[in-house]
Amino acid sequence: MFKAVYNWIDERLDVAPLWRDVADHEVPEHVNPAHHFSAFVYCFGGLTFFITVIQILSGMFLTMYFVPDINNAYASVDYLQHKVAFGGIVRGMHHWGASLVIVMMFLHTLRVFFTGSYKAPREMNWVVGMLIFFVMLGLGFTGYLLPWDNKAYYATKVGMQIAESVPYIGVYLKELMQGGTIVGAQTLTRFFAIHVFFLPGALLALLAGHFFMIRKQGISGPL
């Protein structure tokens, strides 16, 4: 059945070379944990991506119940956490995954740094990786406000004060991010939009570049 469907599509579009290009590539011995156990450090990037996929999926499901509105945000989070089946699990995946993705990304960065993998000709991939790092921090910062509880509110206030301390443009930067002069209704909708549309879009584009460069340049050689 599956085979027949696949063949039907393949006859028309010749998709086999496409996915072979993506999937069929050799893993060099020095990055394969089956050969050298210590090579597990080369898995951190893949694990970061794996958790990112879980973040995207669980986030999509959370938006089925969440409302980015100051009157309803907390109530809707409370509802999905306590009244909806597996709400604690799905929100837990997103909550803990958010921290884990930062940890994994940090470990991945350390590995790249200590194996010298950022050196020529891979400098651009390091730069893209750093952009991904900042996008991830942005996702963490904007997502933190969304439950609209005390912790979220004051964490964002603190973040805004930090933004305000930027020389010359700080005041404008703060007001732009807040969408007004206080952390309030417009901050919440703004952060929601940034959290679910702008930053994920940027993240996917950067990840595509990150992966394209790995395939184009290959994995860096053994130490």
Next chain:
Amino acid sequence: MAKGVEQKMSNHEGQKPVRKEMSRRQFLSYTLGGTTAFMAGGVALPMIRFAVDPLLQKKEESAFIKVAEEAKITNDPVEYKFKIHQVDGWYESEAELVAWISKDANGNIFALSPVCKHLGCTIGWNTENSDQYVCPCHGAHYTRDGKNLNVAPNPLDEYEVKLDGGFVYLGPIKPNTRV
């Protein structure tokens, strides 16, 4: 057992034994595939159950609500509004419902739902001076018993009616019992 014996005998005749076990590759792909499916299921199932939760939530039966004085009900339908406590996820409100209440020839009080059975607009009584319920959206007409005359496929729904102490109480909605 018989097969084993056969194999042994064939061994004696110098033929290669036929191995019935799965190959190492097959075993590996089954265990890897099974583990992958288990882990993917662990991620996907909670999210799917989370998404279909509204389907599986227990529906609340609405209680009977005092709507009108029995003595004031006439043979002509009159619109009565009443409030029910509605819980919609995290949003609780006093939602306003409407019933068209009247008496039939035998003096039985009945209450019709104003929701058109065509596509759910709200009907009105006698808006065309024809002693009929009329829906403004697509022109469905109903008799005073709620019988569908055109456009709508079914008669108007009824509220369950309870009379107590001279007052009319309305309960859950049920299919029309009068036509």
